[in-house]
Amino acid sequence: MRDSPGLSMGAFRIMSTDGSQLLQQIEAVVGEPGILTGKGLAGRSAGIWSGGELKAMALVRPTTTAQVSAVMKLCHAAGQSVVPAGGMTGLAGGHKSTSADIVLSTERMNRIESVDAHSRCMTVEAGAILQTVQETAAGAGLMFALDLGARASCTIGGNIATNAGGVRVLRYGMMREQVLGLEAVLADGTVVSSMFNVLKNNTGYDPRQMFLGSEGTLGIVTRAVLRLHEAPLAVETAILAAPSWEKVMSLLRYFDAALPGALGAYEVMWRDHYELNTGPCSSVDAPLAVDGPYYVLMDVFISDADHGRENLQALLMNALEQGDITDGALASSETERGKFWQIRENFEPEQAKFGVIYGYDISLPLDAMEAYVEAVRARLQRRFADAELMAYGHIGDGNLHFSIYPGEQRDRAAVDEMVYFPLQALQGSVSAEHGIGLVKKAYLGYTRGDAEIELMRKTKRMMDPANILNPGKIFDL
Numbered sequence: 001m002r003d004s005p006g007l008s009m010g011a012f013r014i015m016s017t018d019g020s021q022l023l024q025q026i027e028a029v030v031g032e033p034g035i036l037t038g039k040g041l042a043g044r045s046a047g048i049w050s051g052g053e054l055k056a057m058a059l060v061r062p063t064t065t066a067q068v069s070a071v072m073k074l075c076h077a078a079g080q081s082v083v084p085a086g087g088m089t090g091l092a093g094g095h096k097s098t099s100a101d102i103v104l105s106t107e108r109m110n111r112i113e114s115v116d117a118h119s120r121c122m123t124v125e126a127g128a129i130l131q132t133v134q135e136t137a138a139g140a141g142l143m144f145a146l147d148l149g150a151r152a153s154c155t156i157g158g159n160i161a162t163n164a165g166g167v168r169v170l171r172y173g174m175m176r177e178q179v180l181g182l183e184a185v186l187a188d189g190t191v192v193s194s195m196f197n198v199l200k201n202n203t204g205y206d207p208r209q210m211f212l213g214s215e216g217t218l219g220i221v222t223r224a225v226l227r228l229h230e231a232p233l234a235v236e237t238a239i240l241a242a243p244s245w246e247k248v249m250s251l252l253r254y255f256d257a258a259l260p261g262a263l264g265a266y267e268v269m270w271r272d273h274y275e276l277n278t279g280p281c282s283s284v285d286a287p288l289a290v291d292g293p294y295y296v297l298m299d300v301f302i303s304d305a306d307h308g309r310e311n312l313q314a315l316l317m318n319a320l321e322q323g324d325i326t327d328g329a330l331a332s333s334e335t336e337r338g339k340f341w342q343i344r345e346n347f348e349p350e351q352a353k354f355g356v357i358y359g360y361d362i363s364l365p366l367d368a369m370e371a372y373v374e375a376v377r378a379r380l381q382r383r384f385a386d387a388e389l390m391a392y393g394h395i396g397d398g399n400l401h402f403s404i405y406p407g408e409q410r411d412r413a414a415v416d417e418m419v420y421f422p423l424q425a426l427q428g429s430v431s432a433e434h435g436i437g438l439v440k441k442a443y444l445g446y447t448r449g450d451a452e453i454e455l456m457r458k459t460k461r462m463m464d465p466a467n468i469l470n471p472g473k474i475f476d477l
């Protein structure tokens with residue numbers, strides 16, 4: 001061990017009286033490379049997105065479920081708080097830690113254990129990187145369906161803990177639908193192994209669901225069996241200019257009905273986002289003129305190599321003739337597909353132009369979305385004249401993202417309230433896919449009722465009575 005820092009009292013913790021003894025016991029479990037403290041933590045980042053140096057009493061890096069279990073037994077006995085961490089790409093602050101916490105990282109548990117092509121599943125350790133899982137599935141002629149912008153850094157354990165969404169939810173569902181089995185370690189070190197590899201297993205309560213979306217508060221996911229799908233023969237990507245919100249909604253149904261099961265993504269950008277991401281701050285030129293209110297980015301999975309592209313072209317032509325779109329482009333190469341997607345996924349232009357951006361991730365019914373966006377924009381600019389709102393999202397899933405430049409005043413609480421408050425009347429959600437973590441705790445009650453939140457609290461008290469696992473995330477006990 002390199003250092004033995006002192007302990008400080010946290011609001012929710014019964015602290016160990018002898019922290020250095022606990023760290024020595026943990027080192028005996030994970031070995032010297034498995035624990036970093038003091039100067040050993042220097043240079044460790046708190047996350048590529050959130051930035052800053054990692055704060056922790058120690059960063060513990062086990063290599064097996066048995067080690068995680070032994071570490072948790074020690075922490076449980078000592079009343080020591082533990083923050084689970086994967087790729088630290090989370091956008092809700094769920095992986096945030098203080099210098100009084102032990103951060104338990106799955107970074108050394110990143111093996112792909114096996115691929116079963118007949119059962120179409122893959123067994124992995126929780127620290128496996130999403131992109132590695134996708135590439136391994138592709139290597140076996142199959143596909144792992146979850147996909148999101150942080151694919152090169154986020155982990156399967158983090159994807160499970162946040163029930164991640166991304167760009168393929170319309171076709172394949174969220175992470176919840178991709179997990180056949182999992183293994184997790186509870187706060188007291190108990191290992192719950194539910195490593196099934198079959199689609200159907202209807203045997204009472206489903207322990208998997210306790211951990212999906214629990215943001216590291218109920219257990220540490222250590223392994224998982226992931227569902228794989230047949231890979232499409234090809235993916236076609238089109239970008240379309242839609243003249244109205246009505247057309248955005250009707251086009252979704254038009255393509256989904258004409259190409260049953262083939263719509264792989266239906267993303268929409270409001271003009272501000274499209275304009276910024278094809279303008280001087282961006283490296284991508286606009287494939288369509290910047291003159292419409294909405295731009296649709298669509299992936300279509302092709303299963304008929306001979307006619308798939310032609311069928312799609314005919315559908316696009318028909319939409320143009322009917323006035324449902326005013327312009328459109330079908331990517332002619334992988335490079336062009338990548339460029340179209342860059343327009344949707346790039347965050348550099350907004351960073352370059354505004355510096356400070358507040359990000360939002362909400363959902364609401366499509367019928368209400370246009371009026372909601374314009375009402376939030378109007379309220380925002382009435383209060384902060386220099387503020388700007390850019391809207392885009394996984395609209396096929398009812399999932400809207402805002403990037404808001406708050407203006408010089410930077411009043412986060414006021415902007416949050418403007419975005420979240422109206423969702424209550426619209427049956428919307430303050431978090432479509434990123435989770436609650438720390439940043440949306442105050443607004444959980446806008447989406448969940450008292451009875452639902454109390455059930456969550458009871459579950460947490462039952463599974464982690466000492467409140468040592470990621471304390472203070474999602475809600476306070």
Ligand SMILES: Cc1cc2nc3c(=O)[nH]c(=O)nc-3n(C[C@H](O)[C@H](O)[C@H](O)COP(=O)(O)OP(=O)(O)OC[C@H]3O[C@@H](n4cnc5c(N)ncnc54)[C@H](O)[C@@H]3O)c2cc1C
Pocket residue numbers: 049083084085086087088089090091093094095106126147148149150153154155156157158159160161162163164165166167215216217219220221222433434437470473
């Ligand atoms: C550019 C970019 C694009 C993104 N796009 C999307 C998107 O489209 N859809 C989407 O849903 N998210 C998106 N995200 C958010 C983020 O990538 C996801 O939330 C992801 O699932 C987090 O995985 P992670 O491994 O980085 O987890 P972390 O950030 O390390 O942790 C997230 C939460 O999970 C817990 N956790 C981590 N590992 C475990 C484990 N093994 N057991 C128990 N708890 C654990 C942590 O305590 C924390 O509460 C994006 C992020 C970025 C930076």
